[in-house]
Amino acid sequence: MNEMTIRGKLPSAEEITLIKKFLDDTTLFLGPDPEIMQNHDIMPRTAIEDAAIAQVSDAHTVAKIRDRIQAGCDEGYEMVEQMGAAPGAKWGDVITGVYSASGDLAIASAGGVLIFSALVHHPIKFIIKNWMNDPTVGVKEGDGFIHNDSRYGNVHNTDQSMIIPIFHKGKLVCWVASTVHEGENGAIEPGGMPSMAESPSDEGLKMSPFKVVENYQIKRDILTFLQNSVREPKLQYEDMKVKLFACLRIKQRIEETLNSDGPEALMATLRLTMENVRAEVKRRISEWPDMTVRTYIIQDSTLRENCVVKINCKLTKTGDRLIFDFRGSSPEFTNRATNTIVAGLKGMLAQVFLCYVWPDLPRGQAAFAPIEVITDPHSIVNCSYDAPNSQSLMSIFTGFTAGQHAVAKFLYSCPEKFTKVHAPTFNMINTFIWGGVSQHGETLGNLCADLNGMGAGATANRDGEHALAPIFATMADIGEQELNEEEVPFLQLVSKKMTRDAIAPGKYRGGQGYTMMVATKDSEQWGFMTTAQGAKIPPIQGLFGGYACGTYPLSKVKNVDVYDVLMNQPEKFRHSIEEIMNEQPFEEASYSTHHMGMGFEISKRGELFMISQGAGAGYGDLLERDPVSVIKDIEEGLMSPEVAARLYKVVFDPKTLAIDFDATEAARAAERQARIARSVPYAEFIKGWNQPKPPAHLQYFGCWGDDVGTLYMGSADVTRRGDQPRPNYMMHPKDVRIAELEARLEAVGAMGNEKK
Amino acid sequence: MKIPMTEYLRIDLETEKWECRVCDHEIAPAEGNYKEGLLVHNRDPREIHPPILDPERYRFTFSPDPEWVRILEFCCPKCGTQVETEYAIPGHPPLWDMQVDLPALKAQWAARGTEALPDAGPAVIPGRGHSH
Numbered sequence: 001m002n003e004m005t006i007r008g009k010l011p012s013a014e015e016i017t018l019i020k021k022f023l024d025d026t027t028l029f030l031g032p033d034p035e036i037m038q039n040h041d042i043m044p045r046t047a048i049e050d051a052a053i054a055q056v057s058d059a060h061t062v063a064k065i066r067d068r069i070q071a072g073c074d075e076g077y078e079m080v081e082q083m084g085a086a087p088g089a090k091w092g093d094v095i096t097g098v099y100s101a102s103g104d105l106a107i108a109s110a111g112g113v114l115i116f117s118a119l120v121h122h123p124i125k126f127i128i129k130n131w132m133n134d135p136t137v138g139v140k141e142g143d144g145f146i147h148n149d150s151r152y153g154n155v156h157n158t159d160q161s162m163i164i165p166i167f168h169k170g171k172l173v174c175w176v177a178s179t180v181h182e183g184e185n186g187a188i189e190p191g192g193m194p195s196m197a198e199s200p201s202d203e204g205l206k207m208s209p210f211k212v213v214e215n216y217q218i219k220r221d222i223l224t225f226l227q228n229s230v231r232e233p234k235l236q237y238e239d240m241k242v243k244l245f246a247c248l249r250i251k252q253r254i255e256e257t258l259n260s261d262g263p264e265a266l267m268a269t270l271r272l273t274m275e276n277v278r279a280e281v282k283r284r285i286s287e288w289p290d291m292t293v294r295t296y297i298i299q300d301s302t303l304r305e306n307c308v309v310k311i312n313c314k315l316t317k318t319g320d321r322l323i324f325d326f327r328g329s330s331p332e333f334t335n336r337a338t339n340t341i342v343a344g345l346k347g348m349l350a351q352v353f354l355c356y357v358w359p360d361l362p363r364g365q366a367a368f369a370p371i372e373v374i375t376d377p378h379s380i381v382n383c384s385y386d387a388p389n390s391q392s393l394m395s396i397f398t399g400f401t402a403g404q405h406a407v408a409k410f411l412y413s414c415p416e417k418f419t420k421v422h423a424p425t426f427n428m429i430n431t432f433i434w435g436g437v438s439q440h441g442e443t444l445g446n447l448c449a450d451l452n453g454m455g456a457g458a459t460a461n462r463d464g465e466h467a468l469a470p471i472f473a474t475m476a477d478i479g480e481q482e483l484n485e486e487e488v489p490f491l492q493l494v495s496k497k498m499t500r501d502a503i504a505p506g507k508y509r510g511g512q513g514y515t516m517m518v519a520t521k522d523s524e525q526w527g528f529m530t531t532a533q534g535a536k537i538p539p540i541q542g543l544f545g546g547y548a549c550g551t552y553p554l555s556k557v558k559n560v561d562v563y564d565v566l567m568n569q570p571e572k573f574r575h576s577i578e579e580i581m582n583e584q585p586f587e588e589a590s591y592s593t594h595h596m597g598m599g600f601e602i603s604k605r606g607e608l609f610m611i612s613q614g615a616g617a618g619y620g621d622l623l624e625r626d627p628v629s630v631i632k633d634i635e636e637g638l639m640s641p642e643v644a645a646r647l648y649k650v651v652f653d654p655k656t657l658a659i660d661f662d663a664t665e666a667a668r669a670a671e672r673q674a675r676i677a678r679s680v681p682y683a684e685f686i687k688g689w690n691q692p693k694p695p696a697h698l699q700y701f702g703c704w705g706d707d708v709g710t711l712y713m714g715s716a717d718v719t720r721r722g723d724q725p726r727p728n729y730m731m732h733p734k735d736v737r738i739a740e741l742e743a744r745l746e747a748v749g750a751m752g753n754e755k756k
Numbered sequence: 757m758k759i760p761m762t763e764y765l766r767i768d769l770e771t772e773k774w775e776c777r778v779c780d781h782e783i784a785p786a787e788g789n790y791k792e793g794l795l796v797h798n799r800d801p802r803e804i805h806p807p808i809l810d811p812e813r814y815r816f817t818f819s820p821d822p823e824w825v826r827i828l829e830f831c832c833p834k835c836g837t838q839v840e841t842e843y844a845i846p847g848h849p850p851l852w853d854m855q856v857d858l859p860a861l862k863a864q865w866a867a868r869g870t871e872a873l874p875d876a877g878p879a880v881i882p883g884r885g886h887s888h
Binding site: 412 | 820
């Protein structure tokens with residue numbers, strides 16, 4: 001058959017214009033806007049801001065107004081924390097902020113989760129770009145917009161924002177927003193962070209920014225739809241009101257400034273605050289040594305199965321430029337929820353600086369604005385629109401740790417520091433997420449605030465503090481468990497007791513985490529899930545010779561009612577995971593361990609679920625640790641005498657704990673010699689150690705060694721180019737298990753004659 | 757001028773070498789990877805993070821899985837001080853973690869002068885009392 005060439009008539013210039021107009025006028029879907037979502041810098045100065053600064057730029061006036069706005073944000077924050085219904089609100093997983101008329105976050109509340117505010121500029125810019133001039137929407141005085149879909153700028157869709165525009169004499173002068181970790185969002189699992197989500201459609205309510213408030217009133221029809229979409233309808237209503245009223249209080253404070261100083265002073269203050277912070281950040285970066293630092297952090301699961309998922313980080317500083325290069329990190333998972341949008345990663349990296357490196361800077365978007373971030377497209381740290389991301393915290397937090405670890409190596413030699421050099425803080429949300437029907441008949445879905453009790457990393461001059469704060473909010477609370485128990489049908493039978501020997505050794509040790517044991521009591525319809533990595537590989541690195549933390553499993557005791565035990569044979573109960581699991585004091589009970597990605601599981605009365613919060617990393621050579629501090633750790637139950645003696649080489653009387661200092665010095669000198677004897681020169685070591693590909697026994701995702709352009713996808717034989725996305729599907733863990741068992745049955749000829 | 761770069765390492769700008777801050781041992785060229793001048797030990801992570809749960813009975817014990825991760829311990833060949841650790845996937849090449857731009861470092865410190873050197877040092881004088 002002859003080849004035929006069919007060529008249509010080319011359109012004329014007039015037709016092209018018509019086609020273009022048709023396409024411009026006929027947007028079928030306003031999805032996340034890459035122009036907005038890929039940019040974290042502050043917007044260019046507007047003519048109005050220019051004119052305002054020409055009128056008001058006196059540093060004292062700017063500082064006075066900034067402090068007033070800051071106080072207003074803090075007031076709004078307190079309101080949400082005191083009145084919010086979501087557990088996250090009560091414990092400080094909240095933030096409020098004031099944004100410029102262009103949508104940049106200028107000033108955020110001092111407490112709370114800064115990452116929320118570092119991301120809410122995206123939906124505001126979406127509103128400005130798309131709704132402001134749309135005749136069917138518009139932006140008017142008295143309006144309020146709601147938003148939670150991370151693809152339009154958020155951490156994950158369990159966090160909801162209320163955003164209101166502030167007008168003065170009919171002109172938009174700024175925006176105010178309040179964000180809360182609400183928990184429930186109608187996803188496939190209760191509590192708002194489903195690990196089981198295999199597509200965005202499993203993740204529950206996905207709100208692009210839309211108007212839900214007019215004339216300062218929540219629109220009841222839309223509210224009812226939202227309530228109908230989640231498991232906690234009353235909470236949905238209450239917290240929308242709380243966030244709205246917090247925004248209105250901040251609005252009131254802004255109006256006081258507008259009336260006393262005028263709109264120019266306000267707009268100049270917001271703009272100059274951001275510009276000054278941005279300039280100061282560049283100055284501070286220029287004080288660092290010009291250097292490239294490399295590190296990687298390993299996620300050891302997708303929360304559905306154990307595997308090795310690399311977060312690769314190269315941080316380069318040249319002059320006043322600082323570039324985070326995350327290329328080489330794992331490809332995105334097409335059907336696992338641990339991916340993050342790149343804006344989420346940037347928001348969390350901003351927290352490295354605002355919470356741990358330069359906490360003296362005004363909190364806002366500008367502190368990260370001049371810092372650059374490079375990622376592979378469709379990677380676990382820059383996922384696509386179609387990838388689920390409800391467990392984005394896994395990648396956001398390990399990305400944070402990579403940043404924190406790398407930054408520490410720049411800071412050591414800087415003469416001008418604003419905080420102590422800091423080993424990585426623990427980074428996983430080791431807590432119980434829960435849901436079901438409460439003892440009061442309410443349908444609930446949320447989590448324990450124990451995620452806020454992460455152990456701090458050690459610093460250059462002292463131990464890390466125990467259970468200090470979550471990496472995403474250094475000023476949050478852990479809350480009162482007893483208050484929580486009034487509303488939920490379970491008890492934490494052991495709470496806030498440090499987990500002995502779960503240590504991160506060093507010259508200064510990491511702060512430790514505590515044990516949590518929960519058991520359902522007053523409901524037949526109640527369950528738990530856990531969403532953390534790090535049961536096989538520590539999720540952090542140590543610093544300057546210090547060690548990371550160990551690993552943290554989930555332990556279960558089934559076929560027991562511990563409430564019966566406590567009532568009838570209380571002497572059988574034990575107060576540590578170690579004792580319960582090793583001594584197995586409850587006859588007939590079954591004891592098991594698991595990784596920390598437990599999908600939602602209904603629990604029976606009195607069954608035990610036990611986990612531990614994690615330790616921050618250690619700093620420095622553990623043989624330099626003061627022996628007195630080692631003994632103190634034993635006395636405080638942080639470490640057993642045997643482990644202390646073996647690791648730290650401290651010699652002491654086992655009964656009195658009196659230290660033999662001379663013997664300790666001798667033991668440590670001997671250990672240094674032993675190190676030299678058992679170690680080998682680097683060149684010789686890598687000959688035996690280095691492998692060209694990931695090990696065959698591990699499902700490995702990400703680059704290997706220096707070749708960041710090749711990403712492994714679960715095996716040494718399956719790869720993609722970093723810049724060329726490919727689907728990356730995981731099998732259902734139960735299918736994997738069934739296949740394993742069937743193979744074993746087939747091997748012993750026990751499959752019968754089952755037809756294929 | 758000697759610039760302290762980490763708790764245990766410094767760079768001598770004149771000799772252009774990484775040095776041990778504890779024993780003054782000259783480790784490696786400053787423009788290269790300091791790890792190349794150190795000794796390495798492939799540590800089973802269970803030795804540092806002891807199993808809290810009985811490993812005979814349980815899959816997960818609070819100890820990292822030695823088939824999934826190892827701890828590379830880097831120490832000074834002269835004094836045995838542990839300079840750095842790296843939690844590594846088995847067989848993954850160790851990282852060149854600090855790649856210094858030496859000419860830029862020299863220029864930066866020439867402008868700053870020695871007065872700006874941070875005074876934090878590695879020496880720890882252990883207390884001999886048992887006062888708590």
